[in-house]
Amino acid sequence: MAKRITIDPITRIEGHLRIDVEVDNYAVSNTWASCTMWRGIENILRDRDPRDAWLFTQRFCGVCTTVHAMASVRAVEDALKLEVPLNAQYIRNLILIAHALHDHIVHFYQLSALDWVDILQIPKADPAATAKLAESLSPWTRNSRNEFKAAQDRVNAVASSGQLGIFMNGYWGHPAMRLSPEVNLLAFSHYVQALEYQRKALQVVGILGGKTPHIQNLTVGGVANAIDLDSTSALGMAGLEMIRVLLDEVVQFINQVYFVDVCALAAMYPEWFKIGKGVTNYLAVPDLPLDSQGKAYDLPGGTIMNGNIAGAHPFKTASDKDFREAVSEDVAHAYYQNGKPLHPWVGETEPAFTGWDGEQKYSWVKAPRFNGQPMQVGPLAQVLVGYAQGHPLTRKYTDLAIGKIGAVGGIRVTPDMLHSTLGRHAARAIRASMLAELAQKHLQLLTDNIAKGDYTVHNQPVFSGHEVEGVGTHEAPRGTLSHWIVIKDEKIKNYQAVVPSTWNASPRDRSGAHGPYEASLLHTPLARPEEPLEVLRTVHSFDPCMACACHTFDPSGRQIAKVKVL
Amino acid sequence: MKNVLIGGIGNVLLGDDGVGPYVARLLAAHYEFDDGVEVADLGTPALDLIDQLSEKDAVILIDSINTDADAGAVVVYRKADIMRHHPAVRMDPHSPALVDALLSAELFGVAPADVLLVGIQLGTCEVSCSLSEPVKASLEKAIAEVMNELDRLSVGYRWREQPAENDIWLDHVGVEHNNTEREAQSPT
Numbered sequence: 001m002a003k004r005i006t007i008d009p010i011t012r013i014e015g016h017l018r019i020d021v022e023v024d025n026y027a028v029s030n031t032w033a034s035c036t037m038w039r040g041i042e043n044i045l046r047d048r049d050p051r052d053a054w055l056f057t058q059r060f061c062g063v064c065t066t067v068h069a070m071a072s073v074r075a076v077e078d079a080l081k082l083e084v085p086l087n088a089q090y091i092r093n094l095i096l097i098a099h100a101l102h103d104h105i106v107h108f109y110q111l112s113a114l115d116w117v118d119i120l121q122i123p124k125a126d127p128a129a130t131a132k133l134a135e136s137l138s139p140w141t142r143n144s145r146n147e148f149k150a151a152q153d154r155v156n157a158v159a160s161s162g163q164l165g166i167f168m169n170g171y172w173g174h175p176a177m178r179l180s181p182e183v184n185l186l187a188f189s190h191y192v193q194a195l196e197y198q199r200k201a202l203q204v205v206g207i208l209g210g211k212t213p214h215i216q217n218l219t220v221g222g223v224a225n226a227i228d229l230d231s232t233s234a235l236g237m238a239g240l241e242m243i244r245v246l247l248d249e250v251v252q253f254i255n256q257v258y259f260v261d262v263c264a265l266a267a268m269y270p271e272w273f274k275i276g277k278g279v280t281n282y283l284a285v286p287d288l289p290l291d292s293q294g295k296a297y298d299l300p301g302g303t304i305m306n307g308n309i310a311g312a313h314p315f316k317t318a319s320d321k322d323f324r325e326a327v328s329e330d331v332a333h334a335y336y337q338n339g340k341p342l343h344p345w346v347g348e349t350e351p352a353f354t355g356w357d358g359e360q361k362y363s364w365v366k367a368p369r370f371n372g373q374p375m376q377v378g379p380l381a382q383v384l385v386g387y388a389q390g391h392p393l394t395r396k397y398t399d400l401a402i403g404k405i406g407a408v409g410g411i412r413v414t415p416d417m418l419h420s421t422l423g424r425h426a427a428r429a430i431r432a433s434m435l436a437e438l439a440q441k442h443l444q445l446l447t448d449n450i451a452k453g454d455y456t457v458h459n460q461p462v463f464s465g466h467e468v469e470g471v472g473t474h475e476a477p478r479g480t481l482s483h484w485i486v487i488k489d490e491k492i493k494n495y496q497a498v499v500p501s502t503w504n505a506s507p508r509d510r511s512g513a514h515g516p517y518e519a520s521l522l523h524t525p526l527a528r529p530e531e532p533l534e535v536l537r538t539v540h541s542f543d544p545c546m547a548c549a550c551h552t553f554d555p556s557g558r559q560i561a562k563v564k565v566l
Numbered sequence: 567m568k569n570v571l572i573g574g575i576g577n578v579l580l581g582d583d584g585v586g587p588y589v590a591r592l593l594a595a596h597y598e599f600d601d602g603v604e605v606a607d608l609g610t611p612a613l614d615l616i617d618q619l620s621e622k623d624a625v626i627l628i629d630s631i632n633t634d635a636d637a638g639a640v641v642v643y644r645k646a647d648i649m650r651h652h653p654a655v656r657m658d659p660h661s662p663a664l665v666d667a668l669l670s671a672e673l674f675g676v677a678p679a680d681v682l683l684v685g686i687q688l689g690t691c692e693v694s695c696s697l698s699e700p701v702k703a704s705l706e707k708a709i710a711e712v713m714n715e716l717d718r719l720s721v722g723y724r725w726r727e728q729p730a731e732n733d734i735w736l737d738h739v740g741v742e743h744n745n746t747e748r749e750a751q752s753p754t
Contacts, residue, residue, distance in 0.1 A: 041579050044693055059579050062610025110613050110670070154673060166669035195674055199617050213609050 002029055005532055017505060017544050020358065021521055021535055028524040028535070033505045033517040034356065034363035043349065045495040050076045050487050051220045051461065053495065057483065058214055060497065063545060065213050066099045066205065067476040068497065071483040076220045078319050079470025079487050080463065083292040085456040088222035090446035091235075093288045093298075094243070095208050095215065096474065097439045101250055102201035103477035103543075104379075104432040105258060108425070109194035112540040115533065116265055117187045118177040119167050122155045125181035134186050137264055137408070140256040142193060143186075151189035171533040179268055187265070190257050197253040200246045207239055207246075222458030227450055240447055247443060251436040262429035263401055266422045267409030276421030276538040278520030279374050280307035282381035283503070285482075286318050287475035288438060290445075294318055298438055299475060300394075302385045303370065307419055312388030318473045327482070327498060329366040332510035341369060341510075344484035344496035345469050367506040367515060368498050376516040377479025377503045378542060380418060380427040387415060393437065397430040421520070424541040463490045476500055478543050501545045517542060567602040568623045570721055571678075572712060575608050575615075575629040575664070582637070582688035582701045586628040589684075589708050595729045600722040615667035616674075624680035626715050627664070628708060630688040637689030638700030640707045645681035680719065684711045 002024040022030040041060055045053055053076065058069035070092060077084060084092075127148040134143035158165055171177075179187070202212050208225065209215025217224045226234035266273070281304065288298035294317055301323075302314035315323055328341035337350040356362045367374070375381075386394030402413045405426070418427060467488040474481045479500035486494040506515030514522075517539060524534050574590030576583040587607040594605040608618060619625055631641060649668055664683070671677035686708055689698035697705075716723055 041693055044579055044695065056579065059577060059609060062577070062608075063612055063614065065609060106613055110616075154675070158673065166666060166673050192674055195616065195620070195676070199620070202614075202617060213611055213614060214607065 003529055005529060005535075007532065007535065017539070019517070019521070019535060019539060021524075021532070023526055023529045026526055026529065028521050028526065031514065031518040031521040032358050032362055032507070033365075033515055034507060035365040035505060042495045042497060045492050047491050049490065050079070050485065050492055053485070053492060054218055054220075057497065060499075061545065062213065063103075064476060064478070066095060066209070066215055067474050067481055068483070069215060069218050070096060071472040071474045071476075071481050071497070072485075073218050073220050074318070074472030074474065075470045075483040075485040076461070076472070076487070077470070078472055079468040079485055080220075080461050082221050082461055083459055084289075084294075085222050085454075085459060086292055086449050087225075087227060087446060087454060087457050089289050089292065090442050090449065091208055091217070091223050091225055091457070093442045094439060094446065095205055096288070097435045097442065098201050098204035098208075098247075098250075100435050100477045101254060101432060101439070102198050102205070104428050104435075105194050105198040105201065105253070107477070107543045108258060108262065108428065109191045109198075111543070112425070112537075113187055113191055113261075114167075114170055115537045115540055116177070116269065117179060117184050117191075118172055118174075119155060119170060119184070119188065120159075120172040121177075121179070121181040121184040122152055122188055123159060123181075125152060125185035127152055127185070130182040130185045130189075133182050138256045138260040140252075140260075147193075148185055148189050151192055152185055154192065155188065171531050174531055174533045175527040176533050176537075179265075183264070183268065187261060190261055193257070194253075197250050197257075201250045204243050204246050204250075207243055208235070219458060220461045222456075225457055227455045227457060229450065240443065240450075244440075244443060247436075247439050251440065254432045254436040259397075259401070259429045259433050260404070262425050263404040264408050266405045266413075266426055267411070269422065270409055270411050272422040272537070273413075273417040273420045275524055275534070276424070276520045276541060277419045278518075278522070279376045279514070279516040280419050281305050281370070281373050281375045282384050283370055283375040283377050283480050284382040284385040285320070285323060285473040285475055285480050286315055287473070288442070289318070298393075298441070299382065299434075300386050300389050300391045301475065302389065303375070304381075304384055304388060305373065307416075309384060309388045309415065312385055314385075314389055319471045323473070323482075324471050326371045327368060328372075329368050329496075329498070330509040331366050333361055333507040334363050334366045335361050336366065341372075344471075344482070344498055345486055345494060347484070347494070347496040349496075363505075363507040365502055365505050365507060367509040368503050369509055372509075372511075374506060374509065374513050374515055374519075375503055377500045378424065378427075379431040379477075379479075380424045381479060382475060383427040383430050384415070384418065393434050394430070397433045400433075401426050401430050421538045421541045428543070463487070465489070467493065478545055479503060499545075501542075504542050505544060517544070567600070568719060568721055569621065570599075570603045570716075570719065571618060571622045571625045571627075572599075572603065572605045573608040573618060573625065573627050574606070575610065575627055577610050578607075579693060579695060581690045581692050581694045581696070582686075582698050583630050583691050584695070585630050585686045585688065585697055585701050585705075585708075588697060589628045589686075589705060589712070592705065593709065593712065595731070596726055598724045598726055599716075603716075603721060603723075611667075613667060613670075615664065616670050616676075619667055619671050619678055620674075620676040622678040624682075624715075624719050624721075625678045626682045626684065626712055628684045628686070628712065629664070631685035633685075633687055635687045636700070637687050637698060638704035639687040640704050640711060641685045641687070642711055643683040643685060645678075648681065648683060682711075682715045684708050684715075 020032040054069040054072035057072040058065040131145040228234035286297035286301035290296040330341040504516045574586035576586040578584035
């Protein structure tokens with residue numbers, strides 16, 4: 001008899017990811033991913049000035065502020081056929097990279113590492129043995145016995161206080177936790193250190209963007225940074241040098257800690273290369289433009305269908321015709337009035353809430369489709385699409401990861417194994433190392449261009465009387481983000497955001513095809529169905545980001561989330 | 567010099583949920599503060615809140631709350647009130663917000679000694695850039711709570727004769743916003 005398990009954050013009023021799985025004989029037999037709140041925030045943009053849109057869109061989501069700002073100005077620029085000066089491209093690229101590095105570090109250490117690391121094992125670890133193990137993995141200078149001892153002391157202090165604090169909700173001692181005490185301590189120590197480096201990445205965003213979490217330097221047609229080499233208030237040599245120093249530290253942490261930890265984790269949980277495959281159609285758009293017209297990019301985009309890496313189809317530009325014409329949203333299982341799948345430019349958002357019904361409608365998330373097919377987006381899509389095209393930087397770090405995992409685990413690893421839960425983690429680390437290298441490159445490009453005497457940062461937008469459409473894309477930390485705008489009489493006529501988590505968390509479509517979260521959970525083995533750690537591991541591997549909504553503090557003390565077993 | 571964060575939390579596109587950022591912007595526009603005081607519209611930061619809270623002597627947060635009280639009720643919470651709660655099962659990076667951020671900051675040894683949460687009971691969270699009437703009427707009270715805390719911390723502030731420039735969302739509130747400014751002109 002199948003058991004139904006619901007994982008649902010219950011008490012906050014904001015929308016959240018809810019996962020329902022049916023478990024039969026200790027394995028997942030059916031799944032539903034849903035979002036519990038209607039957003040429709042795009043409607044607030046109607047009739048506003050397109051030049052203001054980014055100020056609103058960066059409020060869609062408190063975690064992904066920057067990416068929504070960037071996609072928005074790019075959408076308007078695409079509609080107006082407006083070029084963006086080189087300095088502005090480089091500054092934007094640096095902001096996007098620094099944001100992504102911050103996001104990836106936070107995701108791995110703060111959100112998902114404790115799915116794999118058992119805090120209760122840490123008091124048993126030998127700090128000296130941990131240091132020895134760590135030295136064999138990485139040249140990171142903070143892998144010392146003293147650092148590990150200090151990290152262990154922190155855990156001991158929490159454990160002896162009787163207040164588990166932040167560790168209250170972990171599935172500690174779960175049979176799916178299999179790391180040695182020393183590896184647990186190693187990872188935990190880096191979890192503590194990560195805080196410093198994620199902040200440094202954010203400081204880069206702050207220096208260039210004026211402020212975090214909401215940057216202020218964007219404008220349709222470029223950026224608003226004044227460039228003056230000798231000034232300390234405008235962007236000059238002092239600011240560029242500060243960014244260089246910060247980036248150097250972040251890059252070192254990414255390469256010597258994050259990348260290595262993910263490889264080591266993968267080597268120690270190799271069975272997770274066989275779990276969590278799901279939808280093997282992948283989508284990524286080109287990003288990090290290298291010229292003012294958006295014809296050359298540092299990161300490639302394209303599609304892979306049915307896991308056929310050799311048959312990948314590349315996109316030439318970030319708003320490639322093959323992308324912009326292929327996207328539609330299906331509402332067969334979403335709480336909207338039924339109709340045929342619609343392109344975002346003519347998208348409608350007419351709510352029709354009917355309550356959760358797995359056979360009918362069960363989510364506020366629409367089902368985006370690419371030529372009618374569900375697509376997985378995110379670092380795995382980015383890496384596989386690049387790898388398929390022989391993109392040198394993607395190959396470099398993918399091969400490095402595959403080699404490292406193989407060496408640590410004594411196993412043979414192939415790119416095909418990346419279609420998995422661990423593959424998503426590995427791909428995120430690969431992507432982070434690629435971005436780290438590109439951060440330094442784009443800082444150099446910016447410095448060199450300024451040194452040539454080019455201080456231009458902005459082109460003036462010019463509106464025509466005609467109705468125009470545009471799409472602005474960004475290959476965000478969680479995957480392909482696209483903002484779709486229709487402009488008439490200098491006002492916004494329609495605006496739709498198709499966000500990465502919409503692709504990944506999509507419900508079934510009219511043909512019954514599962515979205516990526518749903519598909520990835522099928523057949524997942526569960527050691528203890530009432531403690532569905534394995535489900536969380538796979539869901540977390542996507543780095544879900546659903547709420548983008550209210551953040552009300554609930555002082556009642558009710559438990560914030562529940563796991564319900566029926 | 568004390569490092570103090572005055573941070574408004576909430577989504578400015580969702581009606582009363584934007585009250586925290588709204589209060590932060592009013593404070594920044596109308597007051598000057600001692601060095602070391604940062605007034606910030608934090609939006610909905612979730613785990614990034616750890617970064618914001620880190621290495622501050624004191625933190626004053628303004629946020630909407632969801633209780634049985636009437637809309638516009640202002641309730642203050644101290645650190646111990648907040649940290650009594652369970653952290654969330656982490657589904658996505660939004661789920662763990664204030665409680666988790668504070669617990670994490672404690673673990674990392676970077677938590678502020680003083681935390682005050684000024685909570686304002688929300689009325690509606692519909693998609694909108696403006697506040698409901700009951701919440702608007704409570705702005706003065708919320709600001710007074712912030713100022714009381716600054717007094718308690720012996721942190722100085724001064725009323726600006728010429729308010730600094732506000733922000734796009736406040737502009738859209740129009741005439742009502744001007745009333746709010748006048749209401750806010752009698753600091754306690």
